[in-house]
Amino acid sequence: MSKTISIDGQSVPFEEGQTIMDAALAAGVYIPHLCHNPEFTPHGSCKLCTVKVNGRNVASCTMPAVEGQEVLNDTEELNADRLALTQMLFVEGNHLCPACEKSGNCQLQAVAYYLGMMSPHYNHFYPQREVDASHPDVILDRNRCIYCELCVRASRDADGKCVFGMSGRGIGSSLVVNSASGRLGDTNLAVTDKAVQVCPTGAILIKGKGFTVPIGRRIFDHYTIKQIQTGGGPHE
Amino acid sequence: MDRPETPDIAPLLTPILAHHGHDASKLLQILRDVQDACHIIPAGAIDLIAVHLGVPRVNVEGVAGFYSFLSTRPVGEYQVLFSGNITDQMLGQDDLMQYLCNKLWVESGKVSEDGLVSIAGTSCTGMCDQGPAALVNGWALTNLDRNRLDLIGELIRSRKPVAEWPPMLFETVDNIRRADVLLGEALAPGDAIRAVLARGARKTLAEMDNSNLRGRGGAGFKTASKWSFCHAAIVEEEGHVICDIGGHPERFIVCNADEGEPGTFKDRVLLNSYADLVFEGMTVGARVVGAGKGFLYLRGEYRYLLGQLEGVLKRRREAGLLGDNILGQADFNFDIEIHLGAGAYICGEESALIESLEGKRGRPRNRPPFPVTHGYQGRPTVVDNVETFACAAKIAAQGGAWFAALGTAQSTGTKLLSVSGDVSRPGIYEYPFGVTVRQVLADCGAEDPYAVQISGPSGTTISWKEFDRRIAFEDLPTAGAFMVFKRKRDVFDAVRNFTHFFAHESCGFCTPCRVGTALQQKIIDKIHSGHGTPSDLEELKRLGHLLKTMSHCGLGSSAANPVLDALAKFPDAFERKLAGLAFEPAFDLDGALETARKITGRDDEWAHL
Ligand SMILES: Cc1cc2nc3c(=O)[nH]c(=O)nc-3n(C[C@H](O)[C@H](O)[C@H](O)COP(=O)(O)O)c2cc1C
Ligand code: SF4
Ligand code: SF4
Ligand code: FES
Numbered sequence: 001m002s003k004t005i006s007i008d009g010q011s012v013p014f015e016e017g018q019t020i021m022d023a024a025l026a027a028g029v030y031i032p033h034l035c036h037n038p039e040f041t042p043h044g045s046c047k048l049c050t051v052k053v054n055g056r057n058v059a060s061c062t063m064p065a066v067e068g069q070e071v072l073n074d075t076e077e078l079n080a081d082r083l084a085l086t087q088m089l090f091v092e093g094n095h096l097c098p099a100c101e102k103s104g105n106c107q108l109q110a111v112a113y114y115l116g117m118m119s120p121h122y123n124h125f126y127p128q129r130e131v132d133a134s135h136p137d138v139i140l141d142r143n144r145c146i147y148c149e150l151c152v153r154a155s156r157d158a159d160g161k162c163v164f165g166m167s168g169r170g171i172g173s174s175l176v177v178n179s180a181s182g183r184l185g186d187t188n189l190a191v192t193d194k195a196v197q198v199c200p201t202g203a204i205l206i207k208g209k210g211f212t213v214p215i216g217r218r219i220f221d222h223y224t225i226k227q228i229q230t231g232g233g234p235h236e
Numbered sequence: 237m238d239r240p241e242t243p244d245i246a247p248l249l250t251p252i253l254a255h256h257g258h259d260a261s262k263l264l265q266i267l268r269d270v271q272d273a274c275h276i277i278p279a280g281a282i283d284l285i286a287v288h289l290g291v292p293r294v295n296v297e298g299v300a301g302f303y304s305f306l307s308t309r310p311v312g313e314y315q316v317l318f319s320g321n322i323t324d325q326m327l328g329q330d331d332l333m334q335y336l337c338n339k340l341w342v343e344s345g346k347v348s349e350d351g352l353v354s355i356a357g358t359s360c361t362g363m364c365d366q367g368p369a370a371l372v373n374g375w376a377l378t379n380l381d382r383n384r385l386d387l388i389g390e391l392i393r394s395r396k397p398v399a400e401w402p403p404m405l406f407e408t409v410d411n412i413r414r415a416d417v418l419l420g421e422a423l424a425p426g427d428a429i430r431a432v433l434a435r436g437a438r439k440t441l442a443e444m445d446n447s448n449l450r451g452r453g454g455a456g457f458k459t460a461s462k463w464s465f466c467h468a469a470i471v472e473e474e475g476h477v478i479c480d481i482g483g484h485p486e487r488f489i490v491c492n493a494d495e496g497e498p499g500t501f502k503d504r505v506l507l508n509s510y511a512d513l514v515f516e517g518m519t520v521g522a523r524v525v526g527a528g529k530g531f532l533y534l535r536g537e538y539r540y541l542l543g544q545l546e547g548v549l550k551r552r553r554e555a556g557l558l559g560d561n562i563l564g565q566a567d568f569n570f571d572i573e574i575h576l577g578a579g580a581y582i583c584g585e586e587s588a589l590i591e592s593l594e595g596k597r598g599r600p601r602n603r604p605p606f607p608v609t610h611g612y613q614g615r616p617t618v619v620d621n622v623e624t625f626a627c628a629a630k631i632a633a634q635g636g637a638w639f640a641a642l643g644t645a646q647s648t649g650t651k652l653l654s655v656s657g658d659v660s661r662p663g664i665y666e667y668p669f670g671v672t673v674r675q676v677l678a679d680c681g682a683e684d685p686y687a688v689q690i691s692g693p694s695g696t697t698i699s700w701k702e703f704d705r706r707i708a709f710e711d712l713p714t715a716g717a718f719m720v721f722k723r724k725r726d727v728f729d730a731v732r733n734f735t736h737f738f739a740h741e742s743c744g745f746c747t748p749c750r751v752g753t754a755l756q757q758k759i760i761d762k763i764h765s766g767h768g769t770p771s772d773l774e775e776l777k778r779l780g781h782l783l784k785t786m787s788h789c790g791l792g793s794s795a796a797n798p799v800l801d802a803l804a805k806f807p808d809a810f811e812r813k814l815a816g817l818a819f820e821p822a823f824d825l826d827g828a829l830e831t832a833r834k835i836t837g838r839d840d841e842w843a844h845l
Contacts, residue, residue: 081786177294
């Protein structure tokens with residue numbers, strides 16, 4: 001007999017070694033998340049996936065599932081807190097959705113839709129961040145980076161390259177690239193690298209592909225992020 | 237990106253890398269040496285270090301960018317960092333810093349044009365009982381006043397090497413004002429280890445258990461449980477190792493001497509005058525869990541202790557108290573290595589500390605797994621506070637029951653308090669647990685006390701109404717800080733100081749803390765500048781909730797404590813400052829003209845809105 005946890009009263013099976021997020025995704029239960037991507041080692045930094053287990057908040061993407069856990073996920077309080085975190089991510093960077101090529105395919109934007117974000121709420125930080133267009137095929141716009149480190153993990157673990165890394169600290173954190181010049185063009189990044197495909201926002205974009213799919217026909221124009229990330233999206 | 241001109245750094249780097257055995261886990265130590273030599277981590281050094289250690293360049297750059305005492309932009313040949321704790325501020329730190337800046341013609345936060353000097357602030361340097369304090373090129377300065385700064389200014393202008401400065405400037409004192417069993421009764425080096433060898437490791441663990449010793453670093457976890465988990469981690473893995481077989485190389489004992497919590501300085505005193513007791517405790521721990529290697533993680537601010545601590549270790553090796561076959565016991569091998577931090581409060585958090593020990597950015601790990609099973613290099617590791625190890629040595633020598641008879645039932649033994657602020661006798665006070673705040677205030681000569689910050693910014697603010705509360709895990713748990721504020725003080729100043737501290741020290745890993753501490757600072761500053769409104773107070777409470785409940789580690793989850801405590805206990809401190817409207821824009825029109833005023837050198841009436 002397989003082991004189970006309960007998420008919002010629903011019984012969800014899991015296997016030893018799975019996290020709460022793994023179990024939820026496998027069962028088609030949506031827990032909002034941004035820094036998690038099932039293909040990579042869980043990171044646990046965005047905290048959007050926070051759930052309540054036996055009265056205590058934990059990040060579901062890193063917390064192992066344990067027999068009998070009572071998990072609260074889709075509650076008003078948690079969604080309000082997730083909304084606040086999403087708003088924080090918007091104001092700490094410079095996200096001008098109407099001018100962004102990722103608009104409509106962006107997970108940050110999609111999560112904001114899902115959580116009912118109507119305004120940024122907090123005052124914008126308007127940080128000065130560098131845009132790096134030095135690579136022939138890829139553009140890195142740090143204004144849209146949410147420090148999920150998916151590119152860092154993908155480059156290190158899937159591409160075996162370590163093109164990306166983190167530097168700085170606190171609100172002064174920054175995404176850095178592996179070259180003495182500090183430029184993406186001087187790294188060995190290839191457009192086919194996994195690291196180029198995983199960015200949930202418009203911080204890493206492939207050049208020469210601007211608006212090939214027009215706005216209005218993009219993924220989240222038709223589906224919610226919940227549908228997409230729990231397998232209810234378009235079938236190929 | 238422009239790269240500052242640097243001389244050929246290869247000749248400089250070669251001996252540094254060799255000294256650290258080209259070991260990637262020594263990256264932080266290597267970078268500290270480079271910073272010392274160059275007053276910057278030059279981009280070229282990052283390239284070379286990456287090549288020589290065989291790690292990606294981004295990793296080296298990431299570490300160089302994380303720690304406050306490393307910089308990828310030049311700092312002055314003489315770098316003076318003023319300790320920014322609230323107690324330093326109350327002693328006039330702001331004026332003094334400005335005084336030195338004027339004297340040396342340099343703006344705070346900038347480097348003088350000739351590259352000679354830079355002056356800036358830093359988090360509490362742990363000299364609150366002898367402040368205002370500062371660091372010059374990493375060496376601790378105490379009791380600063382204008383006279384001393386005149387002298388320091390001269391020394392800098394005449395380019396006198398810091399090593400040749402008058403020793404008087406660097407004098408530090410213990411200020412032990414009240415000693416109990418830990419500080420008062422001496423233990424001869426080796427006595428505790430001998431007791432352990434006579435009794436056996438298993439029975440020593442039982443004594444630790446009976447003592448009910450709880451960690452002195454803040455969280456108050458029962459030490460015996462931690463040690464037995466660490467020990468059990470190996471038993472489980474290998475199926476057959478039994479407790480009395482010591483010297484297992486793959487378990488680690490780590491002494492947490494990061495002491496970054498503002499207002500805390502008792503570990504400094506223990507390490508200065510009771511280092512044997514601390515190392516003895518680590519050795520006891522090593523025997524109990526079967527560790528072969530120990531680390532002392534010493535905060536960078538205490539580098540001046542490094543030499544003498546190395547001396548104590550050397551003496552203990554010579555006395556057979558460290559090294560192979562300790563006290564002639566064939567299977568007992570244990571030694572201790574000291575690592576220096578580089579200005580990062582978060583590295584006091586045990587898993588961030590372990591990352592830092594491994595030469596990485598100090599980022600708290602995901603837990604589970606916990607360090608007791610997966611710690612340093614993924615091996616079972618005990619991380620305990622300096623004072624915890626000192627207590628452990630005493631318990632090993634004198635037994636658990638002796639210790640348990642002191643203090644209260646839930647909080648056995650004594651506690652070292654670091655008392656500072658508005659008191660006539662600041663310093664170290666050792667009390668049995670259960671002492672009232674009122675008693676401490678009376679003993680330290682507090683003048684008209686109004687509020688006390690227990691356990692530092694991440695602890696609890698108590699008001700004069702609560703002075704009968706007790707220092708104990710069951711009432712007021714503390715890592716040791718005890719900062720006293722008299723009635724004339726503005727509690728808001730302390731709150732503002734603490735919110736700046738947390739924003740500066742957030743590691744930046746998780747959203748709620750990275751952005752939340754920055755937002756909290758902005759709102760507090762807005763209120764400070766007279767633009768606050770009642771809605772800002774509501775926003776602070778909401779942010780406090782997010783920080784407390786959503787953060788990845790204890791830094792974020794306690795970063796709102798001073799704000800929430802003060803809002804609840806000293807609402808006046810905020811309300812006095814509010815602009816009184818329901819809403820005030822965060823954007824300060826007049827403030828926005830500041831840059832223009834600076835450029836044009838104007839500050840007249842017409843240059844203001
Ligand atoms: C942000 C943060 C900073 C900390 N700083 C220290 C410190 O400087 N010294 C310390 O002993 N513990 C510190 N701790 C607690 C450690 O994580 C850990 O609990 C402690 O070292 C365990 O030792 P103990 O059981 O002997 O108290 C800190 C925790 C956090 C969250
Ligand atoms: S660039 Fe994209 S993938 Fe990389 S950390 Fe930033 S948001 Fe995440
Ligand atoms: S709570 Fe703060 S210090 Fe802790 S992991 Fe998150 S950002 Fe880092
Ligand atoms: S998805 Fe779990 S913390 Fe980001």
